[in-house]
Amino acid sequence: MKSTMNVRYAVIGAGNGGMAMAGYLALRGFSVNLYNRTREKLESLIDNPVITLSGSVEGKGVLNMVTDRIGEAVQDVDIIMVTVPATGHCHMAKAMAPYLRDGQIIVLNPGRTGGALEVYEILRRSGCGKSVVVAEAQTFIYACRATGPDSARIFSVKHEVALSAIPAKFTRRVIRLLSGAYPQFVPAKDVMETSLNNFGAIFHPAPTLLNSGHIERGQSFEYYLEGITPSIGQMLERLDAERMRVARALGVRAVSAREWLEESYGAKGDTIYEAIQNNPAYKGLTAPKGLDTRYIYEDVPCSLVPIASLAGYLGIDTPAIDTIIRLANMMTGRNFWEEGRTVDKLGLKGLSVTEMHQLAQTGEIMKTVVREQEVVA
Amino acid sequence: MKSTMNVRYAVIGAGNGGMAMAGYLALRGFSVNLYNRTREKLESLIDNPVITLSGSVEGKGVLNMVTDRIGEAVQDVDIIMVTVPATGHCHMAKAMAPYLRDGQIIVLNPGRTGGALEVYEILRRSGCGKSVVVAEAQTFIYACRATGPDSARIFSVKHEVALSAIPAKFTRRVIRLLSGAYPQFVPAKDVMETSLNNFGAIFHPAPTLLNSGHIERGQSFEYYLEGITPSIGQMLERLDAERMRVARALGVRAVSAREWLEESYGAKGDTIYEAIQNNPAYKGLTAPKGLDTRYIYEDVPCSLVPIASLAGYLGIDTPAIDTIIRLANMMTGRNFWEEGRTVDKLGLKGLSVTEMHQLAQTGEIMKTVVREQEVVA
Numbered sequence: 001m002k003s004t005m006n007v008r009y010a011v012i013g014a015g016n017g018g019m020a021m022a023g024y025l026a027l028r029g030f031s032v033n034l035y036n037r038t039r040e041k042l043e044s045l046i047d048n049p050v051i052t053l054s055g056s057v058e059g060k061g062v063l064n065m066v067t068d069r070i071g072e073a074v075q076d077v078d079i080i081m082v083t084v085p086a087t088g089h090c091h092m093a094k095a096m097a098p099y100l101r102d103g104q105i106i107v108l109n110p111g112r113t114g115g116a117l118e119v120y121e122i123l124r125r126s127g128c129g130k131s132v133v134v135a136e137a138q139t140f141i142y143a144c145r146a147t148g149p150d151s152a153r154i155f156s157v158k159h160e161v162a163l164s165a166i167p168a169k170f171t172r173r174v175i176r177l178l179s180g181a182y183p184q185f186v187p188a189k190d191v192m193e194t195s196l197n198n199f200g201a202i203f204h205p206a207p208t209l210l211n212s213g214h215i216e217r218g219q220s221f222e223y224y225l226e227g228i229t230p231s232i233g234q235m236l237e238r239l240d241a242e243r244m245r246v247a248r249a250l251g252v253r254a255v256s257a258r259e260w261l262e263e264s265y266g267a268k269g270d271t272i273y274e275a276i277q278n279n280p281a282y283k284g285l286t287a288p289k290g291l292d293t294r295y296i297y298e299d300v301p302c303s304l305v306p307i308a309s310l311a312g313y314l315g316i317d318t319p320a321i322d323t324i325i326r327l328a329n330m331m332t333g334r335n336f337w338e339e340g341r342t343v344d345k346l347g348l349k350g351l352s353v354t355e356m357h358q359l360a361q362t363g364e365i366m367k368t369v370v371r372e373q374e375v376v377a
Numbered sequence: 378m379k380s381t382m383n384v385r386y387a388v389i390g391a392g393n394g395g396m397a398m399a400g401y402l403a404l405r406g407f408s409v410n411l412y413n414r415t416r417e418k419l420e421s422l423i424d425n426p427v428i429t430l431s432g433s434v435e436g437k438g439v440l441n442m443v444t445d446r447i448g449e450a451v452q453d454v455d456i457i458m459v460t461v462p463a464t465g466h467c468h469m470a471k472a473m474a475p476y477l478r479d480g481q482i483i484v485l486n487p488g489r490t491g492g493a494l495e496v497y498e499i500l501r502r503s504g505c506g507k508s509v510v511v512a513e514a515q516t517f518i519y520a521c522r523a524t525g526p527d528s529a530r531i532f533s534v535k536h537e538v539a540l541s542a543i544p545a546k547f548t549r550r551v552i553r554l555l556s557g558a559y560p561q562f563v564p565a566k567d568v569m570e571t572s573l574n575n576f577g578a579i580f581h582p583a584p585t586l587l588n589s590g591h592i593e594r595g596q597s598f599e600y601y602l603e604g605i606t607p608s609i610g611q612m613l614e615r616l617d618a619e620r621m622r623v624a625r626a627l628g629v630r631a632v633s634a635r636e637w638l639e640e641s642y643g644a645k646g647d648t649i650y651e652a653i654q655n656n657p658a659y660k661g662l663t664a665p666k667g668l669d670t671r672y673i674y675e676d677v678p679c680s681l682v683p684i685a686s687l688a689g690y691l692g693i694d695t696p697a698i699d700t701i702i703r704l705a706n707m708m709t710g711r712n713f714w715e716e717g718r719t720v721d722k723l724g725l726k727g728l729s730v731t732e733m734h735q736l737a738q739t740g741e742i743m744k745t746v747v748r749e750q751e752v753v754a
Contacts, residue, residue: 210708213588213598216606221590229593231668231708238707291608320707326700330615331587331608 004180009033010077012092013084014041017109019152020144021081023051025181026061033065035073042066044149054147055154071099079105079177083140085294086112086302087339093122102131105174107163111136112302113195114346120166120363121347135165135174138194141184143285156281157184158264162197164188167363189253190360196247201303202240202257204295206324207232209331211287218289224282233273238320240272246311246318250353291331300328305340313343314353381557386410387454389469390461391418394486396529397521398458400428402558403438410442412450419443421526431524432531448476456482456554462671463489463679464716470499479508482551484540488513489679490572491723497543497740498724512542512551515571518561520662533658534561535641539574541565544740566630567737573624578680579617579634581672583701584609586708588664595666601659610650615697617649623688623695627730668708677705682717690720691730
């Protein structure tokens with residue numbers, strides 16, 4: 001069995017999360033290949049492959065490789081840590097498919113809703129044919145920012161992050177391998193659980209849209225503590241109740257946003273609004289400085305749309321979620337219903353709830369003999 | 378023919394608009410009965426019936442009567458100026474129905490969308506049986522505030538306000554009678570025109586909801602100049618396009634919000650956002666200090682809902698308007714679809730577009746002999 005300290009990593013994406021993660025893994029002595037799609041972002045690190053970390057973790061991490069060639073980046077690594085926005089998962093999966101090897105592990109940090117399913121389905125359809133495990137984290141492990149072309153700041157590290165793999169029977173193996181770097185990962189039952197307990201769906205698009213005047217003007221304010229007022233909180237309760245209804249219909253252990261605030265931060269309250277007000281960890285988390293933010297462009301298509309699509313598939317009404325998606329479409333001029341993750345894109349179309357969990361557990365669709373022969377893991 | 382200077386007025390509602398209007402009419406020498414539903418608001422004026430005006434108009438107006446009895450207020454007056462929020466039109470119409478006399482004129486300041494139709498329909502259903510003219514102004518003539526129990530401030534007076542009566546053949550008579558006090562009123566073709574060119578539908582609910590964080594926190598900002606950003610402006614364009622589509626389907630000369638900003642203020646721009654930025658008259662108009670505002674509680678049920686209801690009746694889709702109504706419902710916990718003005722409440726159910734205009738023009742529904750006998754004017 002591979003030592004958890006000899007794991008070789010690729011980190012995909014040199015944004016805020018990728019820079020912090022690559023820097024940390026390298027600082028901890030792991031071999032790290034850092035990939036970014038555009039070479040410009042990497043120029044400085046190509047010259048000198050050292051990331052300087054500040055904040056919760058301080059020090060310098062020396063990278064094994066810095067590259068804009070995906071084949072090079074994933075070659076010979078054990079774990080591929082994907083840190084690009086969830087909207088990029090599809091593209092990255094297609095790009096790396098020809099280069100993957102049996103036994104490699106892809107970890108989406110985080111998957112948002114349906115990330116692992118979407119990537120798994122893309123690999124299947126691409127005819128990749130290798131036994132690859134696709135895992136997703138429920139949230140990103142850090143609050144962090146890239147502070148320059150070769151530096152990042154880690155504001156805080158989460159104590160516990162749920163993770164699940166497809167096939168779910170490999171979840172514990174993935175967590176064990178990651179534990180040398182990140183002992184914080186804990187197993188979820190399957191990717192339906194990590195995907196449906198995606199609180200970005202609740203906390204990101206609605207408060208952003210309902211504060212869009214001030215956000216678009218670039219005015220600074222506390223995103224959670226000031227931006228989520230009692231009426232906005234009431235909207236979040238509705239969104240959360242709909243998410244929970246879909247989760248329960250899918251047989252997923254659904255944690256409410258209020259429970260999650262208490263579990264994760266010890267922040268108590270009778271309502272989401274109260275619990276947020278009682279969460280000192282949110283202090284200093286300011287709002288995005290424009291509407292061109294992941295809180296809309298990532299969390300509408302990759303968090304709300306898949307929940308709404310699953311709801312529609314199961315015959316559950318989600319009027320609040322639908323309203324926020326429509327509003328986002330109208331405010332941006334995009335069509336997130338089309339761009340976003342649907343039951344079809346997640347490879348779940350035609351499956352019963354039991355079959356969805358079978359797919360998540362085994363990586364195989366039991367129902368159709370034809371598809372059974374095609375699956376990779 | 379009655380002299381325009383001998384017109385006797387009742388002003389219904391002692392809020393911001395009612396106090397300014399009653400004070401002004403009295404100051405100009407007209408006989409004014411001021412009514413308010415709750416007596417508390419009137420205590421000071423009952424002791425001493427004098428309203429002090431400041432701002433664009435300065436001076437003291439002595440009222441003829443101050444009362445919380447509606448029968449007393451409307452008795453012997455020629456024109457009943459209703460200044461209560463549009464959500465109160467229904468109640469006021471029912472309350473005054475038993476006391477109305479032939480030839481009296483009710484003017485809704487403003488009607489929002491369908492105010493005159495709703496009041497006319499209520500009088501018809503109540504069996505009032507008198508020949509009463511019901512008119513609506515397209516907007517309120519002042520920007521003003523009550524500054525105390527016996528004072529009001531008029532910030533500005535509009536140069537031109539469209540008005541129409543049911544029956545529309547009496548519109549010019551109403552405008553002539555009002556002209557002694559308000560030469561600003563100009564005739565609209567009929568109440569369909571004043572109702573569909575209600576710009577409160579565009580400028581009030583959406584920007585309020587999309588700035589709800591800051592509004593609910595009571596933070597001061599320029600409602601139009603800061604609150605309407607490019608993306609919010611894009612939302613307003615969609616709302617306005619839907620309103621125009623409904624108006625055109627109703628055979629109404631629809632003015633776009635952008636045209637209206639240019640006509641009313643000389644504010645030009647390629648978009649609503651630009652025209653607003655180029656409108657110095659909006660300077661100083663700050664946002665409401667809470668979400669418990671007429672911009673939601675009046676303009677959703679009495680501006681957006683009737684437009685959406687007419688659209689549904691005519692088979693026109695209004696996705697943007699529907700989204701704002703749904704959002705308002707979810708943020709407030711109300712059901713504005715039910716509370717608001719529907720085609721049925723406006724007395725338009727079963728009518729063709731031609732018949733709607735006939736009703737507006739003549740006060741009679743030509744179609745059904747039964748109803749023809751019932752109508753009042």
